[in-house]
Amino acid sequence: MIKKLSKNGLERLISGMEYKTWSSTLDKFPDTLLGNAKTRKYFFHDETNEFYFERNRESFPAILHFYQSRGYLERPPSVSLETFVDDIIFFQLDHYAIIFEDNEDYTFCGRLMSLLSVIFILISTISFCLETLPEYDDNYINIGSEDEPIWRYQEKIESKPWNDELKGFPFFIVESICIAFFTLELILRLFSCPSIRVFCKTPLNIVDIVAILPFYTSLLRKDIEALKSNEYRYFLARKVAQNRKKERCTATQTRIIRILRVVRLAKLRPVREFSFLVLFFIVSMVIFSTIMYFIERDFNDGFSSIPAACWWCVVTMTTVMEPVIKIDLNKQIMLSPFISWLRRRSANICRWKMR
Structure with missing residues (x-):
């Protein structure tokens, strides 16, 4: 229940226990039950000067924190998912609530998605590290013998189409598969998020976007170059051969930062x-x-x-x-x-x- 104190604009929220908040805090979300004065007045009792809601007591602190934190909603561990969903629907917070597809605490698909995400992150990072070995990098030349190789870095300036016989091409295939999965994961999270603006402001989502964006921009540039030179069938391989060092470093760092998500395991x-x-x-x-x-x-x-x-x-x-x-x-x-x-x-x- 909620006890209203109209003089100072303070409302005391009571759901088996007493809670205090300002009316202005609730008014930040006018499309919810508590944030709209017209909808919550139906639960007001004139005799006791209270708003009464017969809902789960353990769920209410999280619901109140949603208003105080300007939109952060998290289920308490002691409340079941079904009960919490019923409460957020009752308080009309359902369009703000989201259970991400990689939330391993809720569904089997969430646990599977989280596991796949970690696996692809590790594969992508390991692949990039191995790609820099002189044995697998076409920018290195062997000035020694086959038994005792001496590698020297010599960055290639000329444009040369790549094919599946070159030693760096398998790493590009691995990178393409990983980027495809990261893109699918990002799209699923984007479409399941009720607010695109909030989604784009989340630091982890920004890292995800920056990590995959250079891959597509460089790929598009090589696609146009290949079309102009009538070598369209090689444009995928040429992406790796002609990538600039600065662009490659940026994509690498942002991709490596994604491994921080393994902390959730x-x-x-x-x-x-x-x-x-x-x-x-x-x-x-x-x-x-x-x-x-x-x-x-x-x-x-x-x-x-x-x-x-x-x-x-x-x-x-x-x-x-x-x-x-x-x-x-x-x-x-x-x-x-x-x-x-x-x-x-x-x-x-x-x-x-x-x-």
């Missing part, structure tokens, strides 16, 4: 904090390794690939020995040492949390 309370620390270590290692790879690969043979740069990150973070890969301060000024400093600070955070 750490549901067991005894190991939750430890799982988060392990995840933070792995994610930061991949991110910093990727950054250092793009900075140093033209100048330092020790950063010939992302997996090779991962060893530098492990040594830097654990501080078990002096870094085996030296950084030339004269070539990259202070950018590489600054990344190294950030890496050490992230290691300090991990060690502090482990105490």
Whole structure:
């Protein structure tokens, strides 16, 4: 029930327990039962000066928090999904409520979607890291022998159509499949969201959009180039061969950030904090390794690939020995040492949390 105090505009909400809020807080959502004075007046009792609602008491704090948080609605763990859905329909919040297709707490399809999302994130990240190995990168040439290869980076300038015989093409196929899944997931979330504006303002959704957008923009550009040169059948492969380094780095970083969503899998309370620390270590290692790879690969043979740069990150973070890969301060000024400093600070955070 709700007790109304008209003088100061304060309304005291009571649903087995007393709650307090301002009338202006409820008025922010006029298309709901509590937010519309005309609809809630039917539940007003003149004798007691109260609004009475015969609903679940444990659901009401979450419903009140929806108004106080300007639209954040979350089911309390102690309330069943069926009961909570009935309550939000009663209070006319159903068009604000959404159960995402990857919410593993609710449905089997949600658990399956969440698992697939994590699997594709891991596959995409591992594929990109392996793609930078000199053995699989056409931008590296072997100046040594087959038994003892010596790889040198030589960025290709000429345009050359790719085919399935080139060693980098399988990684493009893997990337295309992963991007297709991420796009499908994003579309499902977008169409199931009641407010596109709120959806686009969510930081995680922004990361998802930025992660897949460069793939399609570069693909479209290569498509147009292929049509002009009458080589349409090769435009998919040419996307990888002609991608600019800056665009590739941007897509990589945003794609790697998606792995942070794996945190949701750490549901067991005894190991939750430890799982988060392990995840933070792995994610930061991949991110910093990727950054250092793009900075140093033209100048330092020790950063010939992302997996090779991962060893530098492990040594830097654990501080078990002096870094085996030296950084030339004269070539990259202070950018590489600054990344190294950030890496050490992230290691300090991990060690502090482990105490």
